[in-house]
Structures are given as C-alpha cells and as structure tokens.
Amino acid sequence: MEQIALTINDRQLSASSGMTIxxxxxxxxxxxxxxxxxQELSPIGACRICVVEVERSxxxxxxxxxxxxxxxxxxxxxxxxxxxxxxxxxxxxxxHCGNCFMCDKANICExxxxxxxxxxxLPRFQVKKRYYPVEDASPFIVRDLTKCILCRRCVSACNEIxxxxxxxxxxxxxxxxxxVDFDQxxxxxxxxxxxxxxxxxxxGALSKHGEIGEEKKGEPLIISG
Amino acid sequence: MAQQRIVLRNCGVIDxxxxxxxxxxxxxxxxxxxxxxVTQEQIIDEIKLSGLRGRGGAGFPCGLKWELAGKAQVxxxxxxxxxxxxxxGTFKDRYILERDxxxxxxxxxxxxxxxxxxRGYIYLRAEYHCLLDLLKNAxxxxxxxxxxxxxxxxxREGAGAYICGEESALMDSIEGKRGEVRYRPPFPxxxxxxxxxxxxxxxxxxxxxxxIIFNGGHWFSQLGTEQSKGTKVFSVSxxxxxxxxxxxxxxxxxxxxxxxxxxxxxxxxxxxxxxxGRIIPYEMIDMPLAFESILGAGAIIVFxxxxxxxxxxxxxxxFLAEECCGKCTPCREGTEVMVEILERFSRGxxxxxDISLLEEVASAMMLSSLCGLGQAAPIPVVNSLQYFxxxxxxxxxxx
Numbered sequence: 001m002e003q004i005a006l007t008i009n010d011r012q013l014s015a016s017s018g019m020t021i022x023x024x025x026x027x028x029x030x031x032x033x034x035x036x037x038x039q040e041l042s043p044i045g046a047c048r049i050c051v052v053e054v055e056r057s058x059x060x061x062x063x064x065x066x067x068x069x070x071x072x073x074x075x076x077x078x079x080x081x082x083x084x085x086x087x088x089x090x091x092x093x094x095x096h097c098g099n100c101f102m103c104d105k106a107n108i109c110e111x112x113x114x115x116x117x118x119x120x121x122l123p124r125f126q127v128k129k130r131y132y133p134v135e136d137a138s139p140f141i142v143r144d145l146t147k148c149i150l151c152r153r154c155v156s157a158c159n160e161i162x163x164x165x166x167x168x169x170x171x172x173x174x175x176x177x178x179x180v181d182f183d184q185x186x187x188x189x190x191x192x193x194x195x196x197x198x199x200x201x202x203x204g205a206l207s208k209h210g211e212i213g214e215e216k217k218g219e220p221l222i223i224s225g
Numbered sequence: 226m227a228q229q230r231i232v233l234r235n236c237g238v239i240d241x242x243x244x245x246x247x248x249x250x251x252x253x254x255x256x257x258x259x260x261x262x263v264t265q266e267q268i269i270d271e272i273k274l275s276g277l278r279g280r281g282g283a284g285f286p287c288g289l290k291w292e293l294a295g296k297a298q299v300x301x302x303x304x305x306x307x308x309x310x311x312x313x314g315t316f317k318d319r320y321i322l323e324r325d326x327x328x329x330x331x332x333x334x335x336x337x338x339x340x341x342x343x344r345g346y347i348y349l350r351a352e353y354h355c356l357l358d359l360l361k362n363a364x365x366x367x368x369x370x371x372x373x374x375x376x377x378x379x380x381r382e383g384a385g386a387y388i389c390g391e392e393s394a395l396m397d398s399i400e401g402k403r404g405e406v407r408y409r410p411p412f413p414x415x416x417x418x419x420x421x422x423x424x425x426x427x428x429x430x431x432x433x434x435x436x437i438i439f440n441g442g443h444w445f446s447q448l449g450t451e452q453s454k455g456t457k458v459f460s461v462s463x464x465x466x467x468x469x470x471x472x473x474x475x476x477x478x479x480x481x482x483x484x485x486x487x488x489x490x491x492x493x494x495x496x497x498x499x500x501x502g503r504i505i506p507y508e509m510i511d512m513p514l515a516f517e518s519i520l521g522a523g524a525i526i527v528f529x530x531x532x533x534x535x536x537x538x539x540x541x542x543x544f545l546a547e548e549c550c551g552k553c554t555p556c557r558e559g560t561e562v563m564v565e566i567l568e569r570f571s572r573g574x575x576x577x578x579d580i581s582l583l584e585e586v587a588s589a590m591m592l593s594s595l596c597g598l599g600q601a602a603p604i605p606v607v608n609s610l611q612y613f614x615x616x617x618x619x620x621x622x623x624x
Contacts, residue, residue: 045408048554048593059600060592065408080592087589091558124582125562150557169403169551172386174561176551 006072021063022050025076032076033085033114035092035202036151037064041160044152049088049114052076060084086118094123095130095174096203097146103204110202111149132177135185140193141206143186148178148205154197162196228486229448231456232432233472236324241359244366247327253372255435256331259338260375263438268339269295272434274442276454281307281390281427282498282522283597284453290424293414295340297422302342304333305399305418305425309350309383309390312499313544314524317458318428320470322356325432326363330378332431334367335438337376340424345378348395351385387500387548391596392425394550405550406596429458429523449475453515463527465489473514480510482525489527494534494612499524500541501601504534504608534613535620538605539567545602556599559590563606575621580610 001016008025015024020043025032034050037043043065051060055073060081063074075081093115100106132145155167155178166186170179180186198206230236239246247253259268273288294302306329310318322329333345347360360380367373381399383389389398393407396418417423433455437445446454453475462468465487473482479497483489495505497514498521505512505519512518528537546560563586566579587603594600610617 043408045595046552046554048595051593059594062408062593062595067410084589084593087585088554088593091554091562091586091589094562095558124578125565125586127558127561127565150551150554152552169405171551172388173546173549173551174557176557 004068004070004072006068006070006074008074009076015068017068019068021052021054021061021066021068021072021074024068025052025063025074030076032063033117034064035110035114035149036153038153038157038200041153041156041200044156047088047092047149047151049085051081051084051088053078053081082118086120089115089118089120090123091125092149093120094125094127096149097129097131103147104207104210105204109204127174133185136209137185137187138191139188139209140195141186141191141198142209144205144207145177146205147203149203150176150178151202152178153200153202154178154206157197157200162194166191167197227474227477228472229456229474230472231436231448232321232429232458233325233470234436235328236321239325239327241324241326242362244327244363244370247325248370251439252327253331253367253370255438256334256338256372259335259438265295265339265341268335268438271442272339272437275433275437275445276442276449276452277430277433277437277445278453278516279427280429280433280457280523282312282520284516284520287426287430290414290426291336291340293412294342294422294424297415299422301344301419301421302340303418303421303423304336304340304342304345305392305395305423306333306345306347306431307390307392307395307425307427308353309348309395310353310428310522311350311387311390311548312501312522312524313541314462314496314499314526315460315522316462317460317470317523319353319356320460321428321432321458322353322360326360327367328432328435329428330363330367331372332434333378334373334376335434336424336426336431340422342424343376345376346399346418347378347380348389348399349380349382350390351383354382357382386550387544388550388596388598391598393596395425396423405552406598408595427522450513450515450517452517453520457514457520457523459514459523459525461487461525461527463489463495463525464492464529464532465527475515475520476513478510479505479512479514479519479525482514483510483527487525487527489529491529492527493530493532494528496526496528496537496605497521497524499526500544501598501604502526504538504605504612506612534609534616535567535570538609539564539571541605542567542602545598549598549602553593553595553599555590555594556596556602559586559594559599560602562586563603567606570617570620573620574624575617576624577621579621580614580617584610 035047053075135143277287278284389404394404398404413423
C-alpha cells in the first residue's frame with residue numbers, strides 16, 4: 001500500500017493511501033468529534049461536526065469522507081474549526097426538544113457529550129422545535145422523532161448491516177424526516193427485534209421498551225459552563 | 226465591449242422543428258470535423274485552449290473536466306446536460322432550448338466522442354415539460370440524419386426540486402433516487418452517474434462547443450478577459466423596461482447591461498446570479514461581469530428605489546430554506562434560523578443580537594455546508610449586511 005505523508009496539527013505523519021482524514025487522526029490519537037460517522041458504516045457526511053481545516057481549501061472539509069492526499073496540511077482544532085463545530089452543535093440543539101431530564105438516554109447521549117466537550121450552552125437561536133408523536137406500537141422499538149437529529153445512522157445501519165431498507169428520508173429542508181414506508185408509524189410488521197439501528201442512534205430517538213427497575217447505562221454527565 | 230452572438234447565433238434564425246434550417250447554418254459540421262480524423266485528445270486540447278469555463282455558476286474549466294473523464298479507463302461513461310435551470314431569475318437555457326435544440330445535441334455528441342461516452346442525458350427541469358416534445362423531435366431528426374449513430378441521447382425530467390440542479394443531486398435524481406447532495410471527492414469525472422465517469426455541463430457551456438471546434442480554441446480565447454473567455458448569456462428581469470435575454474462578451478460592465486440594454490431607471494441594487502447571488506448596490510454598478518469579479522449563472526435581477534432590501538433577502542431565504550435537501554446540518558438548520566431572524570426584521574422587529582447571530586450562522590454555513598446551496602445561501606444576507614447595514618440597524622432601533 002502506498003504511503004502518504006501529511007501533517008496534522010503540525011505533526012508529520014504517514015498513512016496508507018485510501019484512508020480518510022478521520023481514520024488517520026484516530027490512528028494517531030487525535031480526537032475529532034463526529035455524530036453521523038461510525039466506523040462500521042460507510043461515511044454519511046451529514047452532521048458536519050467532523051469538519052477540519054485543510055490548507056489551500058476554501059471551505060472546511062468533512063474529515064469522515066475526505067481521503068488523504070500527499071502533502072495535505074490539516075488542522076483539526078483550529079479556532080475556525082472549533083467555532084464552526086460549536087455553531088453546528090448549537091444549531092442541532094436549537095431545534096432539539098431538549099427534555100434531557102426526561103430522556104432515558106441523557107447520560108449516554110452523544111449530542112450531549114459533544115455539546116459538553118465544546119462548551120455549548122443554551123442555544124441562542126429561537127427556531128421552532130420538531131415535535132412528533134412517539135411511535136411505540138411495535139413491541140421491539142420505540143421511535144421518538146422529536147429527539148432525532150437526522151444523522152441518518154439508523155438508515156445506513158439498516159441498509160448496510162441488516163441489509164434491510166426499513167428507513168428512508170422524506171420531505172425537504174427543515175421538515176426532512178426519517179420515515180418508514182410512506183411516513184407510517186413503525187409497527188411490528190415492518191421491523192423485527194434486530195436492535196441494530198437502536199444501538200447506532202446517538203440520541204434517545206430510538207430505544208427499546210424499558211422495564212421498570214432496569215439498570216440505566218452510562219456514567220452521569222457533568223455539564224460544565 | 227458589446228453584444229456578440231455565439232451561443233445565441235441560431236436563436237430566432239433557425240426553425241427549432243426543422244433540422245434542415247440548422248444544416249443550412251453549418252449545422253453538425255463541427256461534429257463531422259471532430260469525427261473525421263481529429264483525436265479525442267485534440268478536441269480536449271482545443272477546449273482547454275479556448276479557456277471555456279462552466280456557465281452554470283461555478284465556473285469550473287470545461288476542458289479540465291473533460292480531460293479527467295477522458296483519461297478514465299472505463300467502458301461506460303456518461304455526458305449529462307444540466308437543463309435544470311432552477312435559479313431564481315434565469316430563463317436563458319429555456320430561451321436557448323426553445324430556439325436552438327440542435328446545437329446542444331451536436332455539442333453533446335462531440336462531448337461524448339471526446340471523453341468516450343456512448344450515452345448522454347438531458348436533465349430537463351420539471352417546469353420545462355413544455356419543451357419535451359420539441360427536444361424529442363430534435364433528437365429524432367438528428368438520429369434520422371445519421372448524426373447520432375455513435376451516441377445516444379435520452380431526456381430525463383426532474384420533479385421540481387431546485388437542489389437537483391446541483392450536479393450530485395442531479396445524478397441521484399437520474400438514478401431514480403431522492404435528489405440529495407453527495408459528498409465530494411469523488412468528483413463526477415472520476416465517479417459520477419451509476420459510479421461511472423461523468424461530465425455534467427450546463428446548456429450554455431455546451432452551446433459554445435461546436436463553435437469552438439469549428440473556429441478553433443484560439444479564436445474563442447481572444448474574446449473576454451484574462452480568466453473569463455467568450456460570451457455569457459444573461460437573463461435580465463425585475464424593474465427594467467426591456468427584460469429579456471442578452472448575450473455579452475465577458476468583461477462587459479454591469480451598467481451597460483442594466484441601464485444600456487435593459488433600460489433600467491432609478492436602480493437601487495442588482496442581484497447577480499440568482500437566489501444565491503451577490504447583491505450589488507448601485508454605487509458598484511460599473512463592475513465588470515466576469516468570473517474574476519461577479520457572474521453566477523447569469524441571472525440579473527434589478528431592483529429600483531421602491532424595493533426594500535430586507536424583504537428581498539427574506540423572500541430569497543424562505544425560498545432556499547424550502548429548497549434545501551435537508552441532508553447536512555448547516556444548511557438544514559441554518560437556513561431555518563436565518564428565515565426566523567429575517568422574518569422578525571421584515572415585520573419591523575429585530576433584536577440587538579440578531580446581526581451578530583446572522584453573521585455567525587452565515588460564516589458557519591459557508592465554511593461547512595456540503596454543497597453549493599448551503600455554501601452560497603448566506604451570500605445575499607452577508608452582502609445586504611455589508612452594503613445596507615443601516616437598514617437593519619434602523620429596524621432594531623425602531624423596535
């Protein structure tokens with residue numbers, strides 16, 4: 001495999017061609033936050049939280065899907081990058097329901113942990129919030145799209161790992177939504193107890209029916225700022 | 226500089242339903258010239274020499290695009306003509322298609338030969354359904370005439386989405402998927418339609434090709450400015466006495482077009498390039514129209530002194546929020562935030578913090594959005610804050 005020399009945060013590194021910036025960073029213990037990216041899935045490129053600065057590029061690039069190139073000079077935590085990441089998280093939080101007190105996944109929520117890391121406080125944008133009815137007709141899965149941040153991991157996980165196509169995207173812009181069939185509430189006919197998508201959901205949008213007394217996962221999050 | 230008809234040379238002269246009238250105007254001679262003894266590399270070299278750049282707004286060098294696709298060693302390649310003219314205020318491609326479909330067909334056949342593609346698609350905007358019969362007739366007549374023996378052209382109709390004018394969403398749409406933006410790289414010349422090397426060119430870009438092949442790249446490169454060669458077709462609308470389609474040599478002044486040809490009076494500002502285009506105040510109307518300064522897709526919307534800048538920017542942002550595909554965070558959420566803030570301003574409100582919020586979201590969107598829509602959506606907002614900041618500040622003060 002051809003070796004490619006590149007610089008990340010002033011460190012001279014070498015990696016095999018075909019790798020993405022995020023993979024190389026990870027290999028070298030540089031932590032780039034990402035919401036829609038998961039190692040097991042092909043890159044989605046939707047959340048734009050993993051963006052990094054590549055010298056001589058006009059815009060920031062998504063590190064999860066951009067392959068490395070010879071002589072690339074990359075900054076993963078420059079001021080410009082951090083500012084954009086913060087704004088991204090703040091935008092996601094602005095339309096997110098924000099009922100963390102009542103969310104089962106509050107302590108293992110990836111959105112919350114990234115927000116804490118980046119020190120994003122209460123969002124300053126006053127946009128409308130997405131409210132949808134909870135879909136709990138299926139005995140295997142509870143879908144609460146109010147908490148969905150449209151990262152599309154569930155869509156990819158279902159397609160790529162389970163080789164099913166239960167989920168799709170419908171509507172445009174702010175109204176876009178992960179749907180089942182023609183925007184039907186999920187029920188037991190379309191989906192069995194494979195749980196794959198649930199384990200990929202970064203927020204509390206997908207979960208199982210909880211049982212009383214069941215142990216909750218995760219350490220309590222300590223929110224700074 | 227003046228008007229010159231290269232792209233529009235046959236418009237209004239030939240009968241778009243009769244190929245014979247096109248043949249009388251040297252029609253398909255460039256294709257014959259290309260097929261008879263000119264190598265594929267020579268065609269691409271000629272296009273590169275001409276300095277032709279994409280007319281859809283981004284201005285990517287056409288020859289370079291073709292070269293990348295031409296070099297790929299794959300059996301299947303595609304040529305796509307982007308006729309999804311969705312930009313607010315553009316109607317030049319419609320004007321061209323209505324009056325001269327044959328030049329486009331010839332150009333696509335040349336492109337196919339140059340990169341080694343056997344198949345081409347015309348992606349026609351849903352609203353241009355009325356042109357379908359005309360285009361089909363033109364393709365049919367070209368086939369009968371034996372001009373499309375080695376190259377097949379198919380028409381695909383859009384379903385009414387602005388985003389499908391963006392090349393990667395356009396390819397998704399042709400593939401039968403939801404029209405959504407893909408991340409790049411890979412770029413279409415290496416992996417495009419159905420994963421095969423593909424070139425996507427705007428109608429107007431392709432219209433230049435036969436003339437370049439016929440007269441040589443050197444001839445073309447003598448028109449225009451240093452980095453912008455040839456002519457550009459502009460669609461002028463808004464507060465003007467003579468709206469319409471004008472073709473000017475690149476580098477001509479905006480004033481010449483707006484006041485000289487379209488006879489606008491009491492101009493307050495001009496939006497150049499459509500919904501995501503820059504807003505130019507009257508003081509800067511002497512700007513040259515070229516890739517170096519300002520161009521876009523060629524939509525020129527003129528606003529006179531009676532128009533309110535915030536209303537304009539708000540309406541434009543509403544449109545963009547509606548047409549956003551919803552894939553990436555900055556565009557999906559950012560346009561909504563901007564609509565919300567601008568709506569407040571247009572109602573006569575506005576908060577102290579709103580201007581800085583607008584600027585912050587604008588900069589994040591421009592830096593991190595997945596496609597041109599999100600990257601360019603804040604441009605009208607940024608421009609209006611730059612040139613008409615006092616209007617915003619007044620609204621805040623009056624609130």
